[in-house]
Amino acid sequence: xxxxxxxxxxxxxxxxxxxxxxxxxxxxxxxxxxxxxxxxxxxxxxxxxxxxxxxxxxxxxxxxxxxxxxxxxxxxxxxxxxxxxxxxxxxxxxxxxxxxxxxxxxxxxxxxxxxxxxxxxxxxxxxxxxxxxxxxxxxxxxxxxxxxxxxxxxxxxxxxxxxxxxxxxxxxxxxxxxxxxxxxxxxxxxxxxxxxxxxxxxxxxxxxxxxxxxxxxxxxxxxxxxxxxxxxxxxxxxxxxxxxxxxxxxxxxxxxxxxxxxxxxxxxxxxxxxxxxxxxxxxxxxxxxxxxxxxxxxxxxxxxxxxxxxxxxxxxxxxxxxxxxxxxxxxxxxxxxxxxxxxxxxxxxxxxxxxxxxxxxxxxxxxxxxxxxxxxxxxxxxxxxxxxxxxxxxxxxxxxxxxxxxxxxxxxxxxxxxxxxxxxxxxxxxxxxxxxxxxxxxxxxxxxxxxxxxxxxxxxxxxxxxxxxxxxxxxxxxxxxxxxxxxxxxxxxxxxxxxxxxxxxxxxxxxxxxxxxxxxxxxxxxxxxxxxxxxxxxxxxxxxxxxxxxxxxxxxxxxxxxxxxxxxxxxxxxxxxxxxxxxxxxxxxxxxxxxxxxxxxxxxxxxxxxxxxxxxxxxxxxxxxxxxxxxxxxxxxxxxxxxxxxxxxxxxxxxxxxxxxxxxxxxxxxxxxxxxxxxxxxxxxxxxxxxxxxxxxxxxxxxxxxxxxxxxxxxxxxxxxxxxxxxxxxxxxxxxxxxxxxxxxxxxxxxxxxxxxxxxxxxxxxxxxxxxxxxxxxxxxxxxxxxxxxxxxxxxxxxxxxxxxxxxxxxxxxxxxxxxxxxxxxxxxxxxxxxxxxxxxxxxxxxxxxxxxxxxxxxxxxxxxxxxxxxxxxxxxxxxxxxxxxxxxxxxxxx
Numbered sequence: 001x002x003x004x005x006x007x008x009x010x011x012x013x014x015x016x017x018x019x020x021x022x023x024x025x026x027x028x029x030x031x032x033x034x035x036x037x038x039x040x041x042x043x044x045x046x047x048x049x050x051x052x053x054x055x056x057x058x059x060x061x062x063x064x065x066x067x068x069x070x071x072x073x074x075x076x077x078x079x080x081x082x083x084x085x086x087x088x089x090x091x092x093x094x095x096x097x098x099x100x101x102x103x104x105x106x107x108x109x110x111x112x113x114x115x116x117x118x119x120x121x122x123x124x125x126x127x128x129x130x131x132x133x134x135x136x137x138x139x140x141x142x143x144x145x146x147x148x149x150x151x152x153x154x155x156x157x158x159x160x161x162x163x164x165x166x167x168x169x170x171x172x173x174x175x176x177x178x179x180x181x182x183x184x185x186x187x188x189x190x191x192x193x194x195x196x197x198x199x200x201x202x203x204x205x206x207x208x209x210x211x212x213x214x215x216x217x218x219x220x221x222x223x224x225x226x227x228x229x230x231x232x233x234x235x236x237x238x239x240x241x242x243x244x245x246x247x248x249x250x251x252x253x254x255x256x257x258x259x260x261x262x263x264x265x266x267x268x269x270x271x272x273x274x275x276x277x278x279x280x281x282x283x284x285x286x287x288x289x290x291x292x293x294x295x296x297x298x299x300x301x302x303x304x305x306x307x308x309x310x311x312x313x314x315x316x317x318x319x320x321x322x323x324x325x326x327x328x329x330x331x332x333x334x335x336x337x338x339x340x341x342x343x344x345x346x347x348x349x350x351x352x353x354x355x356x357x358x359x360x361x362x363x364x365x366x367x368x369x370x371x372x373x374x375x376x377x378x379x380x381x382x383x384x385x386x387x388x389x390x391x392x393x394x395x396x397x398x399x400x401x402x403x404x405x406x407x408x409x410x411x412x413x414x415x416x417x418x419x420x421x422x423x424x425x426x427x428x429x430x431x432x433x434x435x436x437x438x439x440x441x442x443x444x445x446x447x448x449x450x451x452x453x454x455x456x457x458x459x460x461x462x463x464x465x466x467x468x469x470x471x472x473x474x475x476x477x478x479x480x481x482x483x484x485x486x487x488x489x490x491x492x493x494x495x496x497x498x499x500x501x502x503x504x505x506x507x508x509x510x511x512x513x514x515x516x517x518x519x520x521x522x523x524x525x526x527x528x529x530x531x532x533x534x535x536x537x538x539x540x541x542x543x544x545x546x547x548x549x550x551x552x553x554x555x556x557x558x559x560x561x562x563x564x565x566x567x568x569x570x571x572x573x574x575x576x577x578x579x580x581x582x583x584x585x586x587x588x589x590x591x592x593x594x595x596x597x598x599x600x601x602x603x604x605x606x607x608x609x610x611x612x613x614x615x616x617x618x619x620x621x622x623x624x625x626x627x628x629x630x631x632x633x634x635x636x637x638x639x640x641x642x643x644x645x646x647x648x649x650x651x652x653x654x655x656x657x658x659x660x661x662x663x664x665x666x667x668x669x670x671x672x673x674x675x676x677x678x679x680x681x682x683x684x685x686x687x688x689x690x691x692x693x694x695x696x697x698x699x700x701x702x703x704x705x706x707x708x709x710x711x712x713x714x715x716x717x718x719x720x721x722x723x724x725x726x727x728x729x730x731x732x733x734x735x736x737x738x739x740x741x742x743x744x745x746x747x748x749x750x751x752x753x754x755x756x757x758x759x760x761x762x763x764x765x766x767x768x769x770x771x772x773x774x775x776x777x778x779x780x781x782x783x784x785x786x787x788x789x790x791x792x793x794x795x796x797x798x799x800x801x802x803x804x805x806x807x808x809x810x811x812x813x814x815x816x817x818x819x820x821x822x823x824x825x826x827x828x829x830x831x832x833x834x835x836x837x838x839x840x841x842x843x844x845x846x847x848x849x850x851x852x853x854x855x856x857x858x859x860x861x862x863x864x865x866x867x868x869x870x871x872x873x874x875x876x877x878x879x880x881x882x883x884x885x886x887x888x889x890x891x892x893x894x895x
Contacts, residue, residue, distance in 0.1 A: 002416040004083060005150065009042040010100075012148045012155045018197045019117075019145075020162040021110075021169075021236045023130040026119055029107035031058065031197035032145050035155075036100045038065075043093045044077070048142035048149035050084040051108055051116070058105030058196060061090060065098035074102075084142055084418070103196055104146045114305035114788060115825055116143025117234075122262035122302055124238070131167075131237020131262065133301055133316055135309055138359060138421045140825070141229040152357045152464045154226040159234060160194055161219045168239040170260060172232065172313040173222035174294050181218035194218070224312070225292060226462050228355050233311035235299055240266045244277045250290045255280075259322070261300040268323040268755060269300060271334070275341040278381050279373075280348075286372075287349055287454045289461075296348070298322060298341070303789050305826045306425075308340045310347030310369070317344070318789060320756035328755040330724040331684050338382065339374045346373035354457050357464045359415040362424055363490075364467060367411070367433025368453075370395060375438070376446070384681055386629075391438070392591050393629050393636075399432035400599065403495055404516040405874070406524070407866035411436065412467060412490045418825075423863045425827060436489045443485070443532045443548055444478040452477035485530045485551070492527045497605070498552070502563045509533075509569075510556035516874045518604035528555050536571035537561045546571045591633045594618065598637045601882065602874070608882040609889035611637065612659075619663055628686040634663065635693045644841045644875045645886065646802045655890035660697035662893070664690045668702060675723050684725055692729045703733055710734040714745045727758055731765035735774075743774050747781075763790060767797025767804065775804045779811045783818070791819075792828050795835035805839055812836035813852055820860075830864040838868045841875035 014035040021028045036045075045061075059074040066072060077089040094100055110119040115135050121128035134144060142149045161169040162181055169175075224232075239260040247254045257276050259269040276298065284290055298315040300322045308317025321340035324333060350372070351365030374395075378387040402408055411433050415421045441449035456465070456473030467490060471483035489495075496511035511531060513520045531552040538544050544566070550559060561567055570592065597611040615634050638660050645653060667690035675684055694702040709721040710730050722730050731749070734742045746765045753759035763786075766778050775798075782794050798808035812819065812832065823829035837849050846869055858865045 004417040006048065006085065006148055006153075007044075007046050009040040010036045010038050010045055010094075012153060013037055014156045014158070015145070015147065016158045016160075017145055018160040018162065018194045019234060020197060021132055021164075023119075023132065023164060023167065023236065026110040026130065027107065028110055028117060028132070029105070029197060030145055031103070031105045031194075032147075033196070034102045034104070034146075036102055038094045038096060038098045038100060041093055041096045043090045044087055045074075045090065045102065046085055046087045047146050048084055048139075049079070049086045049106075049146045050081075050140075050142045052106045052143070052146065053108060054079075054086060054146070055105035055107070058103060059088065060103045061088075061094075061100050062103075063094060063098055063100035065095050065100070066092050084139070086146065105196060106146060108143070112303060112788065113825070114303055115140040118303075120301050120303040122238075123264055124262075129238060129262075131235070131239070133235035133237075133299060134233045134311070135305060135316065136232060136311075137230040137306075137309060138362075138425075139230070139418045141232055144232075147229045149229045151228040151230060151355050151359070154228055154355070154462070154464070156226055157224045157232055159221045159224075159232075161221075161234060161236060162194075162197070162216055163219065163236045165215050165217045166238065167236050168260070169219040169234070169236045170239070170297060170299060170314055171221045171234040172224050172227075172293070172311060176220045176222050178217060178219045180214075181216045182214065222294070227312055227352065231310070231312045231352055231355075233309075233314040233316065235260075235314070235316075238262060239299070241297075242266065242269055242273050244273050246277050246281050248290050249281050249285050250288070253290070255291065255293075256295050257297075258295070259298040259300065261323075262302070265300060265302075265319060265323055268325045268329075269298075271324040272298060272300075272322040272337050272341050275338050275381070276345060279342045279345050279377050282377055282380060283346065283349060283372075286377075286450055287457055289349060289353070289454065289457055291348055292353065293348075296345075298344075303787055305789060305828060308344050310344045310351055312348065312352040315341075315344045320760060323756050325755045325757075328719075328724055328727075329757040330688075330727060331681055332725075333755075333757040335385065339378060342377045342381070343369045343373035346377070349457055353462060354460045355464050357466055359421045359424065361412055361465075361467055362415075363411045363429045363433035364465065364470065366425075366430045367437050370430050370434035371437045371441070375434070376450075386682075389591070389629050391434075393595075393632055395427075395431035396435050397595065397636075398427040399435050400495070400595075401516075402427050402867065403432055403493070404514055404599075404603070405867055405870045406515065406517075407863065407870045408493050409863065410491050410493055419859045419862070422825070422827065423830060423861065426863070433490075436486060439489075439532055440474070440482060440486055442534065444474065444480070444482065445548075448478050449474060452482075485532070488527055488529050492529075494527065496527075496529050496531060497600075498531070498569065500569065503558065506558060506560040507563065507567075508556065508558050509552050511552060514603065516599075516603055516870075517877055528553075533559070533569050534571045535559065535561070536566075536568040538565035538567065540565075590618070590630045594630065594633045594637060598640070602878045604877070604881055607885050608641070608878075609885045612886070612889050615663070616659075628682045628689065631664075631667070631686060631689055635689055638663075638693075639696075641886070643800070643839055644879055646805070646839075647841070648879075648883070648887075651894050652887050652890055655893040656886075657697040658893040659890065660693055661699050664693040664697070665699050665702070668694050668699075673705065673723075673726070675725055688725045688729075691726060695729050695733050703737060706730045706733045707737060710738075710742070710745075714742070724757060727761040728764065731761045732768050735765045736768040736770060739771065740774065743769055743777075751785075760793065763793050764797045767794055768801050770801075770803050772807075775801075775807055778804075779808070782811075783815065788822065788826070788828065791823075792831040792835065795832050799835045799839045809836050809840075816856075824860075830861050833861050833864045834868050834871075838871040839875075840872045841879050843873065843876050846872040846876065 012034050016033040019028055019030045056076045060071055061074050062071045072091050075089045078087040110132055112119055117134050119130050119132050121130050139149055141147050159171045163169050240263055241258045241260045244257045245254050259273045261269055280291055293313045296313055300319055301316055304318035308321040317340060322337055324337045346369040347365060350368040356364045375387045375391050411428055413424055452474030455476055456470045460469060474482050494513050497514035499510045501508045513525045533550040533552055535547045535550040536544055597614050600606045601608040601611045642656055671687040691702060695706055712721050713719050731746055735746055746762045749758055749762035769775055782791055786794060798804045
């Protein structure tokens with residue numbers, strides 16, 4: 001066991017927590033009374049605590065097993081800042097098998113750190129008004145109260161909040177009671193956490209914090225079921241709410257569903273609430289397990305490091321995850337809000353009811369919440385979105401991109417400390433895990449898969465689990481040992497490339513590890529995966545069928561089939577393997593055709609010009625109403641080439657733009673600029689894509705149209721000519737092809753947006769200024785005017801602006817110490833490292849990045865750093881290998 005893990009001599013069973021929140025002074029104090037089971041005789045107790053001021057005079061322990069007094073004072077023996085824990089020395093040992101109550105008082109400042117118990121604010125009468133909320137995953141509960149902050153150490157919680165009378169307090173469970181509160185109300189003999197807290201004297205001097213003054217109230221919440229510390233949540237502020245409900249299809253019980261937000265944004269929360277009301281009963285039927293808590297709230301926050309968080313009974317998240325306005329939000333935002341809600345609601349079962357034993361198996365909840373929450377459930381609620389097809393262009397592509405690197409990691413990955421834990425919240429734990437689970441679902445059948453999942457959940461209700469527990473459940477439902485099939489996909493890095501050769505009576509298949517650089521060594525090529533082939537074949541009457549039972553279980557094997565008729569491996573693009581297709585293509589297959597051709601070219605298995613030939617051939621795609629994902633993939637692959645070829649001669653980059661115009665401008669001419677309610681979502685997305693691709697490839701007519709629409713808005717204030725689906729590209733083109741007036745107009749939108757969609761569009765647009773002075777102003781704005789949660793958006797945008805890319809990297813270097821401190825312990829910093837450098841494409845760039853970091857501690861972002869270096873070098877190899885090939889192919893597009 002890692003030295004980072006807590007000793008196992010005691011185990012918590014219940015926390016009685018009282019928290020006093022002062023929104024004016026931005027401090028809080030708390031008192032915890034923690035019930036402990038003593039598993040080994042001990043005189044020492046060690047728990048997690050970070051950035052808390054512990055009140056030593058409040059430390060005491062009570063146990064019937066003590067031979068002298070039942071209550072004894074405890075000494076604080078040690079505080080280990082690096083390991084985020086504290087140790088107590090007991091005057092008398094506690095015997096094995098005994099029980100004890102530990103009392104701890106503490107306090108801390110409320111900061112905007114976006115972790116632990118932290119502060120945010122919302123506009124109110126022209127000024128910011130503070131509120132607070134928690135974000136504990138993965139290891140920040142210890143920043144809010146002393147605890148045993150490990151997922152397997154589940155306990156029950158009784159939470160009480162003392163707050164200003166005009167505020168609303170929220171937690172995981174419903175309110176039991178709420179009443180005015182002053183210190184005099186507490187009896188002298190009150191031994192609970194409330195009594196202990198009011199007797200504590202704050203070490204941080206803040207005017208008005210004393211409970212003797214009027215204006216406070218006490219809110220008591222119901223006791224929780226057993227749960228992990230990272231899922232505990234509480235919040236306090238001037239919140240409003242919308243309410244709905246659902247009736248359980250299993251029991252007939254009706255439960256309230258609410259979504260809370262501050263007054264300025266509550267009107268944009270109805271859609272998220274509606275989605276929640278649809279998906280909870282869907283999950284109950286799917287898993288045959290009733291949602292166990294009496295209510296399920298969602299709280300929308302103005303400042304949030306991640307996207308959203310599945311706190312049991314109180315989901316939290318940023319505005320872009322839960323706000324949607326029919327008039328001002330685009331389709332992409334609508335999908336984001338829906339999938340945020342369904343993903344987090346799926347966690348009520350995957351992660352909350354059943355929790356992984358340790359962060360090593362983070363994927364057990366995140367992979368499931370992705371495949372169930374963003375694909376299976378969305379496909380039932382919004383079938384017109386074709387979630388399974390979109391999964392292949394989004395999640396599967398993200399997984400492939402990262403897993404093709406040497407610096408990838410297994411899905412089930414060792415996490416010895418907090419630095420490692422924070423880094424595995426990536427596309428492997430989410431998207432690759434979901435891809436593998438989807439592959440397994442197709443192999444056994446979705447109905448059988450979900451039945452097995454239900455067995456797994458029921459076997460571990462309110463407990464913890466390991467991957468083998470899941471395989472046992474699905475194996476029981478399927479009647480086959482799925483663990484043998486799936487294990488290497490979890491514990492080994494990477495995925496295979498399948499080399500397929502036609503024979504006289506079928507095909508011969510060989511598997512080898514795929515790397516983005518195309519140079520796997522014999523040592524790196526040791527894994528032999530069990531590969532479900534999803535082998536599509538065509539019968540004599542022309543009908544196609546897919547054999548989901550076909551598996552490549554060795555390094556190579558032969559499979560019989562009629563190769564004279566259309567056939568294909570990986571039909572529907574189920575897994576992470578890459579292969580050369582033979583025919584009979586569905587939508588996912590055509591997406592794969594484009595994607596795989598370019599992936600193989602980047603790795604040196606083929607020519608980039610061959611991929612461009614294929615894209616040119618697909619220009620004649622006639623199925624307008626189902627081809628948007630094919631065009632999306634084409635656009636993505638051409639953007640990738642443009643991103644790597646950005647410093648090549650102008651005649652080459654201009655020719656690439658000309659080719660993109662050849663592909664997308666005809667679609668703009670066919671579809672126009674107006675969005676009709678009678679059109680399908682596919683047509684809306686295809687129109688947005690075509691206009692965006694045409695504009696970024698410098699089509700004069702499209703740019704002229706977009707600028708005219710923005711100028712009308714800028715001069716009149718009338719937004720009617722800016723459809724929500726075109727906000728992003730119109731704002732970008734306005735800044736990219738405009739000057740200071742356009743830039744300032746966009747900045748005003750950032751500072752006073754009418755929706756998260758418009759704010760995101762405006763922030764990204766600011767980063768596309770071409771004028772050097774405006775670029776410098778944007779960089780300065782990052783340091784002074786940008787919310788912490790939004791800084792990654794600015795770096796991402798600057799990285800995609802070829803004029804600003806190198807300056808943004810220099811800015812990151814100049815401001816490194818400030819940025820590292822600003823985002824200490826947050827997920828955001830990992831993204832900043834990548835956005836600052838991974839769009840470069842020369843070996844010289846890779847060397848300079850190494851030189852910059854050589855004397856710095858990169859342990860907090862070691863994975864992101866290694867992946868960034870590898871990305872730069874892979875880009876450089878692709879460019880060196882294909883520079884002449886691409887230039888020759890593009891020569892026919894040069895003026």
